[in-house]
Amino acid sequence: MTPDPSATIFERSREGRRAFVPPAPDVPEVPIDELLPASARRGRPAELPEVSEPEIVRHYNTLSKMNFDLDTGFYPLGSCTMKHNPKLHERLAALPGHARLHPLQDPAYAQGALELMWLLERALWRSRGCPMSRFSQARARTASWPACC
């Protein structure tokens, strides 16, 4: 049966259901109150949903069908022009050498990532004739902020 699309994931919760199974304990099960003082300990658990994996999948799949998207049709926009991103990008970004690399890794062990950033900086520089580019800001509007300070 197709789930009621208007229910939230919280409303699908049923006590005792679960998706995550923790790894088997392999260190001594020291009582929590010996490791944390009462003043810091959480009283009642956060009321997160209690649902199984197939319920989570059906819920979000159903929600996804209530979105228009670029893979379905175009958006006639100018300021946020929506272009096709080659599907290759997702495969490359998911390679462990990119996806599983910690940002604070010793630069000697991040040479591939640093060279990639340097290549893109140069491409932007060359396409624009600007002396340098900088990678730090997530969006154009936040990039303008340090430039104004």
Place this chain on the structure above:
Amino acid sequence: MLDAIGVGSLEDLFAEIPEGVRLGRELDLPEGRAEQEVYEELASLAARNGHCDDEVSFLGAGMYDHYVPALVDSIVQRSEFLTPYTPYQPEISQGGLQVMFEFQTAISELTGLPISNASVYEGPSAVAAAGYLAKLETGRTKLVASRGVHPHSRAALRTHAAGYRMAVEEVPLTAEGATDAAALASEIDDDTAAVFLQQPNFLGTVEELGELAEAAGGKGALVVCAADPLPLGVLKPPGEQGVDICVGEGQTLGNRLDFGGPSFGFFAAQERFIRKLPGRIAGETRDVDGKRGFVLTLQTREQHIRREKATHNICTSQALNALAGVIYLSWLGKRGLVEIAELMLRRTHYARQALGLEAINPGPVVREFAVRVPDLDALFERARAEQINPGYRLGSDYPEYEDGLLIAITERRTRADIDRLATVAAAAREGVAA
């Protein structure tokens, strides 16, 4: 195409652009290549990185090597979540807006605060945004931050504060690696707009949040706490300890490390700040047929509605990463969040004992702790030879802990991993082969 739109040449499309600002040449970019060739080149760059499948990593300091379940990828890769535009048209965005609403609800539950936005970019800029909210709320000019707050967050706070003419004063840590409550109390005055704390702090110390918040509240300063989400499975929510605004880094909730690439920041607050919150808020409403629907709401806070009165310049959110976050929290569920936090708590306790190194912060910790290592170079050399990354060197951020090492534990670091690190550390100490 030119015929279809009734234009003679490509040049005609740019006729409106004045001659003086035209580039006048081709873009100096390499030629396009076959997909396969691009793949080979960028995959070869990836192969030159030392990543968390290659090494047993105890590196944390704000982003952590957690296990992301497969269902996150399969949902997040759906075109309908991956490729839509921002949800300004609610009629065609109900899926994404409901996701935002559910995400906000999950963050409220975690933090113990009733209001949450739909996400911001990452943790440090969320901290900085809280400073601006404090300025709007109080009109005061000073911000006070504990040195227990992540160095990147303090740096982001300083950058933003300089732009709107606020000073940032720092408060030191005690000899036990916790925020110095007395120093905090004496730094806070009638011109203090907000106090910034972190839970657990950068060294991993569990702070006495209630007491610290009380010191701040007495002078009318807002209390901002940057919190690590997974330890909130065992730690009292900041909203129940006098905290006004709780922000944090969301990478650990279903997102990848990505060399620090896209994640999300969360921003939760007490009810009275709802009209000053930065960023997107998804709200529940009824459509013309009386059925439940979701929309972006309270948009007069945003710069595209009221420019000078906007509460922030962010005009978007990290919707895809926040989707991964709410899927992950649903996957963990009410009991799973407690279980994963308790697992980290016990393994961290075990690691501290097994390593037998001098503790910088001997008090309670949940998933990270700091130790002094007499010869850090020797430890790193031996660890690297065993494909182990022992952690984060504190010296560059904390000159007072020049010989300090920050060690992070996640549910992926098994007892066997920890025992290997302990063996390497012992060998380094004794100057013998491990």
